[in-house]
Amino acid sequence: MEKSQQFADTENEVLVQECLQVMARLTGAQRAHLHFLSQERKFEKEVYFWADSPEGLLECSEMTGIRLDHPWWLKHLRAQDFLKIEDLSLLPEEIVSDCRILRDFGVNNLLILPVYDGKRLAGMIRLENVALELSLQEVEISLLHISAQLIVRMLSLAHDLGELRRDRARMVYHQEYDDLTGLPNRTLFLERIQRAFEGHSNLLFAVLVVDVDYYQLVHERFGRAIAERLLQAAVNKIRLNLRVEDTMARLGDDQFGILIEDVQDRSVVEMVATRILERVREPFVIEGNEVAVTASIGIALRNGHLRTPEEMLQEAGIALLEAKQSGRGKWLVFDESMRDELIRRMEVENDLRRSLEENRLVLHYQPITELKSGKLIGFEALVRWIHPRRGMIWPTEFIEISEKTGLIVPLGLWVLRQACWQMRLWQERFPVTPPLMISVNISPRQLEEADFSEQVKKILEETGLPPSSLRLEITEHTVVQRSGALIEALDSLRMLGVQLYIDDFGTGYSSLGYLDRLPVDAIKIDRSFVSNLGKAKSSQGVVQAIIQLAHELNIEVVAEGVETFEQHRELKRLQCEFMQGFYISEPLDVHAVERFIAGRSGFVFGAD
Template identity: 40%
Template sequence: MGDDAALLGALPIAAAVIGDQDGCLKVLDYNDRFMETVELSTCRAIDWNDADCLKDGAIAEVLREFFGDFSSPGELDFRDGEGVSARYFKMKLAPLPQGKGSFPRCLLSLVDRTVEAQAERSLRAEMLRDSLTGLPNRLAFTEKVEQLDHDGKRDVEHAVLVVDMLRFSRINESMGSLAGDELLITFARRLMSALRGGDVLARTGGNEFGVLVTLRRGVVDALAAADRIQEVLAAPFKISDLEIRVECAIGLALMTAGQDAEELFRNAQFAVKQAKQVGKPQVYEARQASEARRRFSIETELRRALDKDQLKLFYQPLIDLKSGQVAGFEALARWEHEDRGEISPTEFIPVAEESGLILQLGRWAMHTAADTLADWDRKAGEPLPLYVGVNLSAIQVARDDIAAVVSSALKSSGLKGDRLTLELTESSIVQDPARATRVFDALKSLDATVAMDDFGTGYSSLAYLQRLPIDVLKIDRSFVTGMMVDPDSVAIVRAVLSLADALGMSTTAEGIETVELATTLATLGCASGQGFYFAKPLEAEAALEYWKSRKRH
């Protein structure tokens, strides 16, 4: 043992030699630091009864469980005690040479990591806290949700609410960041006052807060929590001698068994987006999220399809209702996806508008339509008595230089302006009449024809029709298809035709699907029409052949 004592005395850390004799762990020797460490320990790991045998102590349990027969080295982090009085050690075990007839021995060293562990704990607490409001942050909030699994509380219903403060950036911009910080702190206090005991509030983003609530009556309780939050936020906030009313959007997601905490939070954030659109708290629905993912997927693939020129223009004939001949064609975008098959324009056009891809799509359609008409002229050996109508989106009118796009298409194709008709929906004109007027005037300077599409579905006034240089009113199919059974539809169509005649405008009826409709509209004085009765949208070559077939008659 003399060698052991010399070894222990030379070590600057707490250490002891432990032996296993007939199943009893014995402290064969130790240095002063080891004894001091053990005596300071809250669990008094060494029991000195029966001489120096370790009995039922925490260290003895750890030695037997993790280090077995002391035949191989190892180390283990070990906590002694609970709460703020807990002490933390790194326990290391190194086998010692075993002499003939002796029992297994090892060198046990204890490194007190209490100060280091407390510093780590303080740092982690700081990492999980929002420095401005003192609330838990996004990481801490997620861990709170995950903790429900460990605590066995997933059988109790819970929900996550995300509260988004609207137009917060305006306050920062107009009043400065200090006023913004003051508002966030006051906002957080208000939110806290709306919660019940056990609810958890966290600041999960710049002007975004998360709330974890326990539910007794399912979604009813979750919506009640949202109502309480809105109620306490209804009163104005006093910031820098100003009273500010703050609105918020609230999204809710109900927790399901085995659900990932991040997924749950993202679901609530998705519901916030829905809440912003409808103006009231919204509960997450998987179907809506699935649709959103599909729209995002379509956006990505539409971008690729435009870059690879994978879309086509089809052309629906516009028939002169008096002569029965083709007066022109409306160009319509079609997308045949290599995996999904045909994707409807009613699906990809809104995605294009939302993403801004409508600008690229619109330019492509304008140039393609002009080039197609020019190609027909070349094949016929002369300019054909045809025009092509191209639809313009409200987003194009607001963001693009439409006149420049049309001018470029005319120049590259060699066509004159009167061969193109530009169609804008009534609703897009009403959104910004002043800009629509400037765009229309610029198009008229190029000799292009201007049509108001879907007339009757928006809220345009007679003043717009009188002031704007509109050449054609296109009567929406919803009125046309009901003419044979609904007297009101007939009255509306008749009124539109009379109005157009009084203002010197031409008219086109959409959705003509029967000979009776075609005959009735012609009798009422409608100039032209389109619909499945005449033809569905056709590819370029088929459209030219269709024109030829109608021309012979």
């Protein structure tokens, strides 16, 4: 039996061709063709064919473009059990072009059988050059129709089985691969790590967990479509730094895993991580928008105590967390001290969260005065934690942990709300002109919140505190980063009428060059410079330079950590406007503040 080269690779297709052969032998035909109707009710090019010789097969392959599309064929196929055409020249003029094409391929006569799928005309079988003496009996006609229907049933079954296979393949794909990026998912990634564990290579392998920093901000600012395009672009950049045999997977929304096998030493892995950070740091341009992000990477290296892929992925995740909490945009390799620190942080975080819910936090307030007149102008709010077992815990112990865990966001809002509410009460009880103000420290993590300015506005409305009575303090380290999102957040706060202070000024000299381009009202000189006034000429020079620069930019200056009369006198000589520190008072609780104010007529302190 001859076979169509194109369709002889499956058992069902071979069976279809055998049916065509049986029909051709029964009718004495030289060639047999199977066509199916398209949705437009036109005959598609044939799907199967059979011929009684190699030459006939070649002719069949050349005839695959012949379609009997004219409505005349459909009309007569539906009206009869079969259509026998003994002489093509006798066909009507309207289909003369079809007849000419058939004659060009040596077709003298035709026997055409309709193929039905149920009651629907699904196609036709065209038998060419049947025996001239052919006179079909009823049994033979039935056999031809049975063969045609058998073909339909086999192809329908094959189609259903094919769909099942494709559905199964799609299901397996979705179980193991990510739709957006086409990367393996977490399940398949763990299987690949397990395979690496089971390998016999003595070389090192490593797992990297890569997190796209600021992805959520991009999602909130530009929308889901651009955020997803960003991830796809980031994947393409990262993969440029990997070998073909390395595995990259998507582990979460903005988190990816990389398995690097068979490396000589950890320096190779560290080099790959460095290149990835450099690539991702390059700006992305997506639909005309320039999007800047960074990446953080945690690395786990295979060692003797690791027993499961989950443990290795967990260690890489811990290193990633440490990398993000220590500034982002860097990579770190896991070591056991990270696990110990994580456990300690989690304990503190859990205790702090409960304390926040149970109102075990309190605010203390440190007075801020005008140097020239000694007049009290307001207070800085400082949070204190009363631990149920350890008693009073100072901010140096828990603020950093709350920053790293993200708890600083709800903690910061609590401080801001309490401070605004308390200052509004004091303004009503101790009215002065201008009203007393309150300074509140703001975390970089809070500024990253897309709706932070709206939260501040809501708190001001709830407490009734005028925006002009609120000073928000951000550290100079935050300002030095000077991202577009930061400037936008500061501008939004200024539009509310809130004043902005740069805290710990002088510790990051890179900010001096662009201080005039930042929307700030005042700077606070870091206590490390103030404490050395009168002792080190370098400190005096720095303080003097800062004050002069600020005045040239029409920015006021507050000195922190003033503890002695000499410091107070020197700051006044240098024309610093405001000060705070133990020279005036340590931070006080609410009742001590009220006694402090009530015991001093006119709110004047330390004036010469």
